[in-house]
Amino acid sequence: MSQQPPPLPPHDADEPIFLEETSFEEGGERIDDEKGRIFPCEGCGADLVFHIKTQSLKCSHCGFEKAIGFSEDESVDEQDFYGMLAHLQELREQQSDEEGQNQQEVQCESCGATLMFVDTVTSSECPYCASPIQLEKAHTSDKRVPVDAVLPFQIEQEVARQNLRSWVKSLWFAPNEFVEKGAEGTFHGVYLPYFTFDSMTSTHYRGQRGEHYYVTVGTGKNRRQVRRTRWYPASGAFQRFFDDVVILASRGLKRQLIRELEPFPMHLLVPFRHALLAGFTARTYDVELEDGFLLGKERIDAALYSDVCRRIGGDTQRVDSIQSQYDAITYKHLLLPLWLMTYKYKDKLYQVAVNAATGEVHGERPYSWVKILFASLAAAVVVIGGLALSNR
Ligand SMILES: [Zn+2]
Ligand SMILES: [Zn+2]
Incomplete structure (x- = not known):
């Protein structure tokens, strides 16, 4: 069999992937000069970064090297979803009595200035002395869902660059000049926030199983076989446990593209440490956690719909109703590396x-529209050629 070209580019090829591209760029560049002063070297006083x-x-x-310690009884645990929602609600009620909602104070360790944290970037620089600072409290604040675990960077920047080169070379319909030159730019190492959800689901469904059969109709030259479908009622109930349904909890990025990077190797998760972010x-x-679960539920429901169709069976299915209950919902708040x-x-x-x-x-x-045009023409020639042969 000959190799099939991939489908033509999607309509939204012109849309930016990162909807708020500046926010991550700024965040990346600020910390990128690797002056994070929260982890001074015990040998020379320079700055330690995660290696x-x-x-x-x-x-x-x-x-100088410093190990990031984890004690043996530490583990990455599932958290109770409704318990956390109730806790957050309580905090919100308390907070509405106080001034300055959604702002957190952080002190610059270099010049002592007090900064207000209002954005969603947790690594930044002091506007007074330009020292990079990790807004540590943002990740441990009891007004927000705490981070449960981090998946530390495993791929070095140089390896990412090599993979990018191979990716460029593998692209169909790319301009020759682009394939030769490759994608040149600065890589930013970013930890993105995710929620993962577990849930035991119980589903009742009702539908119809369609079975095809064929009948001969017409007479003489018009005699032909026609497909018909016989429908039978089908219903049932089943349970399915979902483990680690992963949801990106950041709006500044195009969800679908980032989703294509999955799966992440969850067995490499470690308990949260600020040092991992250096x-x-x-x-x-x-x-928010609640909205994250709604996104997770969409994924779960899509999987349950496929389950129902498979259980109904036959050649084709009609689904009249699906009722699902979600029990034992737990979550983890993670930082994953990109x-x-x-x-x-x-x-x-x-x-x-x-x-x-x-x-x-x-x-x-980028796409080479010339290459796409020629590929389309070639495909058309094959189709027309095929028709010509079959009509001979
Ligand atoms: Zn040193
Ligand atoms: Zn400062």
Whole structure:
């Protein structure tokens, strides 16, 4: 069999992937000069950053290394969904009596200035002395859902770059010049907020199973076989447990593209430590836990619909009703690692993302419309040729 070209580009190929591209760019550049002062080197006083190869903090000046410790009884635990919602509601009621909602104060360790945290970027710089600061309280504040676990960066920037090169070379209908030059730009290491949900679901369904049969109709030259469908009632009930339904909890990115980077290897999760973020940008969630679950429920419902169709069976199915109950809902709030890049080709900006745990690459790319046109013409020739042969 010959290799089939992929489908033509989607209509929204011109839309930016990162809807608020500036927010991550700014966040990335601010911390990118690797001056995070919250982890000074014990050897020389320079700044320690998270080192991917050793999975520890490392000083780029004197080579000093500091392990990130986890005690044996620490584990990444599932949290009670409704328990947290009730807790947040309580805090909201308390908070409405207080001034300055949604703002948190952080002190700059360099100059002592007091800063207000209002954005969803948790790594930033002091507007008074330009020292990079990690807005630590944002991740531990009891007014927000705390981070349960981090998946530390596994893929070094150089490996991400190599994967990006291979990705560019693998693209169909890409301009030759782009394939030769590749995507050039600055990679930003970013931890994005996610919620994962577990739930035991119980589903009752009612529908019809369709079975095809064929009848011969017409006479003489018009005699032919026609497909008919006989319908039988079908209903039932079943339970299914969903484990780790992953939902991106940041609005600044195009959900579908980032979703294509899944799966993330969840067995590499470790309990949250600020040290893991040193040298990277981390965003706090701006999709609330409840809304995150609604997105998770959409995914679960789609899977349940497929289950129902499979259970109804036959050649085709009609689904009249599905009723599902979601029990034992638990969640985890995670930070997952990505390398993000914006590159320019012929004065147009494109964005790509690399899963920094698996190396998987997805993103925007330029298309060669000339190549697509010729491919379409070639396909048309094959179709017309085929018709000509069959009509001979
Ligand atoms: Zn040092
Ligand atoms: Zn300062």
